[in-house]
Amino acid sequence: MTKASTTPGLPVPVILCGGSGSRLWPLSRKDYAKQHIPLFDGPSLFRRTLRRVAGGGFGKPIAITAAGTRFLVADQAGETPLDIVLEPEGRDTLAAVTAAACLAARRDPEATVLVMPSDHFIPDASAFAAAVAAAGALAAGGRIVTLGLRPTAPATGYGYIARGAPLGPGAFAVERFVEKPDAARAAELVAQGCLWNAGIFCFRADTALAEIGALAPGVRETVERAIAEGGDDFGALLLGDAFREAPRISFDHAVMERTRAAAVVEADLDWSDIGDWRAVWQQSPRDAEGVAREGRVFAVDVRDSYLRSEGRLVCALGVEGLAVVDTADAVLVAPIARAQEVRQLVAGLEEGGFAEARSPARVHRPWGWYQTMDKGERFRVKRILVHPGRRLSLQRHHHRAEHWVVVRGTAEVVRDDETLLLRENESVYLPLGCLHRLSNPGRIPVEIIEVQTGSYLEEDDIVRTEDDFGRR
Numbered sequence: 402m403t404k405a406s407t408t409p410g411l412p413v414p415v416i417l418c419g420g421s422g423s424r425l426w427p428l429s430r431k432d433y434a435k436q437h438i439p440l441f442d443g444p445s446l447f448r449r450t451l452r453r454v455a456g457g458g459f460g461k462p463i464a465i466t467a468a469g470t471r472f473l474v475a476d477q478a479g480e481t482p483l484d485i486v487l488e489p490e491g492r493d494t495l496a497a498v499t500a501a502a503c504l505a506a507r508r509d510p511e512a513t514v515l516v517m518p519s520d521h522f523i524p525d526a527s528a529f530a531a532a533v534a535a536a537g538a539l540a541a542g543g544r545i546v547t548l549g550l551r552p553t554a555p556a557t558g559y560g561y562i563a564r565g566a567p568l569g570p571g572a573f574a575v576e577r578f579v580e581k582p583d584a585a586r587a588a589e590l591v592a593q594g595c596l597w598n599a600g601i602f603c604f605r606a607d608t609a610l611a612e613i614g615a616l617a618p619g620v621r622e623t624v625e626r627a628i629a630e631g632g633d634d635f636g637a638l639l640l641g642d643a644f645r646e647a648p649r650i651s652f653d654h655a656v657m658e659r660t661r662a663a664a665v666v667e668a669d670l671d672w673s674d675i676g677d678w679r680a681v682w683q684q685s686p687r688d689a690e691g692v693a694r695e696g697r698v699f700a701v702d703v704r705d706s707y708l709r710s711e712g713r714l715v716c717a718l719g720v721e722g723l724a725v726v727d728t729a730d731a732v733l734v735a736p737i738a739r740a741q742e743v744r745q746l747v748a749g750l751e752e753g754g755f756a757e758a759r760s761p762a763r764v765h766r767p768w769g770w771y772q773t774m775d776k777g778e779r780f781r782v783k784r785i786l787v788h789p790g791r792r793l794s795l796q797r798h799h800h801r802a803e804h805w806v807v808v809r810g811t812a813e814v815v816r817d818d819e820t821l822l823l824r825e826n827e828s829v830y831l832p833l834g835c836l837h838r839l840s841n842p843g844r845i846p847v848e849i850i851e852v853q854t855g856s857y858l859e860e861d862d863i864v865r866t867e868d869d870f871g872r873r
Contacts (some may be wrong), residue, residue: 416463439818451477454515454517465500486504487638489642499647513606550596554591560592561595583771682706694708703718731762768792780858793869806824815837
């Protein structure tokens with residue numbers, strides 16, 4: 402990673418990629434968070450966020466994410482230049498924002514930093530750029546600026562900002578922040594002219610570091626030590642273990658609610674944090690009956706509902722106000738009005754030991770992904786995709802044999818002392834205990850169907866002898 406890549410005069414975008422988005426279960430899981438799932442028949446929210454700041458008017462973006470999602474972030478970035486910073490452990494947003502400010506300040510102490518979540522939906526990039534420009538002008542004068550949105554309705558899922566003294570057109574000092582209120586309090590706040598807090602911040606690096614030093618003593622020193630201890634990890638900056646010592650607290654609570662430098666710019670944006678399936682439904686194209694569809698769905702006499710299928714045909718008849726989401730391993734059926742409660746549902750699944758609460762059916766790896774298609778006693782069938790130029794580890798298994806059938810592309814297979822080149826509709830048998838590796842030497846993805854047979858078929862029966870991604 403090129404530490405703190407900046408372009409003089411241009412804001413440095415920092416994209417925070419933490420969080421799991423459990424209210425979008427079963428599409429979003431802890432191991433595959435909502436910012437990475439495709440929505441609205443288009444790219445993921447992370448890709449959309451990166452596109453907003455990848456063009457002119459911005460410096461090179463920095464993504465801050467968990468170590469386990471580095472390859473997913475890199476894959477979704479594609480050819481877009483991006484610096485990736487890896488947290489060894491999530492410590493909420495104060496530590497992440499401090500790391501971003503420290504890295505930007507190494508190149509230019511007066512660099513303007515723009516911090517934003519990766520899971521917000523903002524369809525108008527031009528309006529977003531205009532709001533950032535207004536925030537940048539305030540930040541240049543020593544303010545720590547947040548974007549505020551005019552509420553469209555009293556909402557209990559957002560924080561609110563009470564505006565203070567005017568600082569310019571559409572810009573105000575912050576009088577106070579209000580945490581997510583109940584319904585009655587939310588209605589009062591809207592009537593008082595308060596704004597939704599979008600959680601997007603703009604500041605000069607030196608301003609933020611000074612306020613962090615004053616309001617959260619020791620955090621900057623801890624993060625600086627983590628940066629100094631860190632090192633390159635497959636092109637990303639992996640922060641050192643000192644990062645784990647940072648307090649687990651948000652930037653909002655530690656700094657924004659206490660600093661006298663807080664300001665807000667009222668942004669004229671169509672914005673949503675896509676916090677639940679109701680928000681997805683509201684942002685999706687809907688027919689005259691209020692029905693939004695994604696995937697293979699068919700509806701008769703259905704109103705005000707969101708229907709989504711990841712593969713199988715989903716049919717609905719005579720229902721109203723439902724979210725129906727079908728994935729390969731789980732189905733959600735819930736009233737849209739109770740979409741916020743999906744988080745409690747997922748918590749119950751976790752307590753009950755359901756693996757579906759955390760892991761998706763399609764498991765992403767640095768080389769591509771795999772998905773279990775069928776499983777029974779002593780057998781498992783997987784679909785595996787390998788990206789061009791990638792390869793799996795050189796490995797063997799103690800308890801299973803495998804049979805691979807190529808269904809797309811050209812695969813290179815190492816089996817003990819021989820190397821085979823397999824094309825579509827060709828196959829290879831890998832007996833128990835043999836040393837083997839699957840590679841994609843071509844320019845299109847390779848897909849295979851893998852049939853495993855044996856007494857134990859779980860993922861921990863892998864003995865790696867070589868791995869391009871440092872796994873053991």
